[in-house]
Amino acid sequence: MDMNYDTWIYHGERIHQVQGQTSGFTNDEQTSSPNGNMVNMIEDAFQILDDNDNDQDTLWSVLSYIVELIHNKVTNYMTDRVVDKMLVMMKKMCPQPNHVPKSFYECKKILRCLGLGYENIHACYYDCALFYKEHEKKDRCLVCNEPRYKASVCEQRKKVLRKVLQYFPLKPRLQRLFMSRHMSKDMRWHKDKRVNDVNTMRHPADSIAWKKFDKIYPDFARDPRNVRLGLATDGFNPFSDMSKPYSMWLVVLFPYNLPPWKCMKKPFSFLTLLIPGPNAPGNEIDIYLRPLINELKELWESGVQTYDKMDVCTFNVHAAVIWTINDFPAYGNLSGWSTHSKLACPIRHNLDVMHIEKNIFDILIETLLNTEKSKDTLKARMDLKDMNIRESLQLELNENNKLDKPPAQYVFNPSERKDFLQWLQSIKFPDGYASSISQNVRVNEGKVMGLKSHDCHVLMQRVLPVGIRKHLKRQIYVPIVELSNFFQQICAKTVTVADLDKLEEDTVLILCKLEKIFPPAFFVPMVHLTVHLLREAKLAGPVGCR
Known part of the structure; x- marks a missing residue:
């Protein structure tokens, strides 16, 4: 370029x-x-x-x-x-x-x-290594000895690669940010235009992690044009037929120099890696990150010469990744930290709040509707007997020598379930506010299916508290509403440190109230992760930028 x-x-x-x-x-x-x-x-x-x-x-x-x-x-x-x-x-x-x-x-x-x-970089079919730089001319993987190309009967036919990584270089896109005077001005927003309020956070620059980074690396912080990046990764199925198992992973970077209403928008989301399927890379994702890591090292150490349209001069722009953003499973793959043991709590990473919110909503709605995915199962009731708690909900042996499951107050009966689903199906949302949720409601089957993360976000914060009010007792309804309010406050565009401190105390009480209502099987790791979201908000700023 x-x-x-x-x-x-x-x-x-x-x-x-x-x-x-x-x-x-x-x-x-x-x-x-x-x-x-x-x-x-x-x-x-x-x-x-x-x-x-x-x-x-x-x-x-x-x-x-x-x-x-x-x-x-x-x-x-x-x-x-x-x-x-x-x-x-x-x-x-x-x-x-x-x-x-x-x-x-x-x-x-x-x-x-x-x-x-973009650059096509050949990869081992089993994610062992890349045919990159010093291994670029090799025909077999150095680790598993798998061939680089598909076997062909005709030797004259063009060789077909088995797996190809697509890498989109970062430097040209960072340079283009400064080649418009308007964008160049916005790249200084965090320093020139941001309101510096100690008690209020509107942008990642207001966070503890950003300020500590500036203290540790004052040379980097001296020039506001140096770019701070957030890195996110997740998998998706590129085919319209979701029944076909295929997992392609992408890695995206976000420039946090921009104002909060721009930094997470699509035009400024830099796709850097497309990791091919058919299977997820898992813990071998670091193999595919190598080209990006090499470029980030260059940007950190030596930078890249860039023309600044606003100042009509060239300068050396540097860049640094200040944190990552992932859902819980991807966090384990990217960090190498186990997420399946007692030490599964996150370290130095930002969890995807909407992913956690979706999982909690799914657990909650499935349990309330008593579907096949409900956490109120026979084994959950057996746990109550083993723990010697809630005798009224423990399984009972009837005269036919079969186990009876006593009805729980947190579960809708058939008429309540039908009434709730019909009400949910009748809701109309403003254009662009949410998808057509009514298409996901199955009244006759008694369940809600195929909701996207944003749909769960809207239902959890705005709809669920209203819909369950007339069907549940107050002692059950109130903690669920408090959980809904928790997600409303943490997802606000502007948060104060005092509010986060208060909310951190309230979250513990909310979970304690829920523990008095739902069986222990309800409290999967996703429910526990709500405790960590407040600390992450203090460290990294508003959820909308993460």
Whole structure:
């Protein structure tokens, strides 16, 4: 990527021809201006598709057309061949001369010139190692001796790789943040515009961890343009058919220099790694992190020369990952810390609050509705007898020599369950507030299925307290409402230290109240993790930025 590329049309800047003398980058900050090389590099991307179209409202640049085309390719599952045929047809349809790319390969070449490409790094099929740098030319894995390529009967056929890691370099994207004067200004927001209130946290810069990092590394903190990053990783199924088992993992970085209303938005979420399936990498995820770790080391130690459009100069930008964000299972894989024993509590990592909230909501709603996933099972009732507690809920042997399960006050009876589900199915949400939850409600089956994390977030905080009020006794209803309020307060955009201290005390009391109601089987590790969320909020700031 050319360091002098500084015009970014999506931030309101117009494309203009600039002339000037070229100047090499140095380690010191120096005044510089864009030159003709920048124009040569981006003119293919920003030129108008049709030179004969004089209507300014309908002008499409080559770059905007390519971006829209690739977006449609992904969302509609189009093959490369289909895109090639579409481009040939478009080139014929548009008046001549035009600048429609000839093929999908040419589209990718244009994006790669702007630093929007990626690197294919070959990997061992069993996640043992990467064929990378010193092992780049090897044909077999050094650990398990597995072949790099698929076996082929025809030797003349092109070799087919068994597994490929896609790596998206970080440096070009950090450089582009400073090539727009508006973005460059926002990258200083945490220092220049943030309200420094000791008792209130609105941004990660208000957190204890950020301030301690600044004290330990004052040289890094001296320049507000140095980038602080958060790293998140999780798995997903890329296929529309969820019954097909496939787990692809991604690693995403977030620049925390930006204001809180920008730093977690999609345009500033930097996808850096796409780890192929079909199985999750598990504890071998560190093998795939190697290219990213190498680049982060370079950014920490030597940085990268970057042109700052706001100050009209070049400077050496450094970057550091200040924390990670994961759900509980991924936290165990990424940190190497066991999450299945008595020492499973998190260390130096941020847990995904919405993942914990979803799990707690699922446990709660399944138990209230008494579905097959309920925690109020026969074994849970046997635990009560073994622990000699709650005699009224212990299993009883009837006259037919079978065990009877006494009804619990925290479980809906059939009529209450039907009434609750019908009410839940009738709720209408504002457009964009939540998905169509009514489609996930099965009144006849007596359960709620297929809820996404955001749906559980809305139901837990806004809907559940209202829906259960008329069906449960006060001593059962109140602790559930208090748990709902807990998630409302911790997910607020602005939190105060005093409120977090008070909430930390209340959380213990809420869990104690719930322990008096639900059986011990209800309290899985996810329920216990609520205790740690308050400490993480103090250390890392508002949940919305994590």
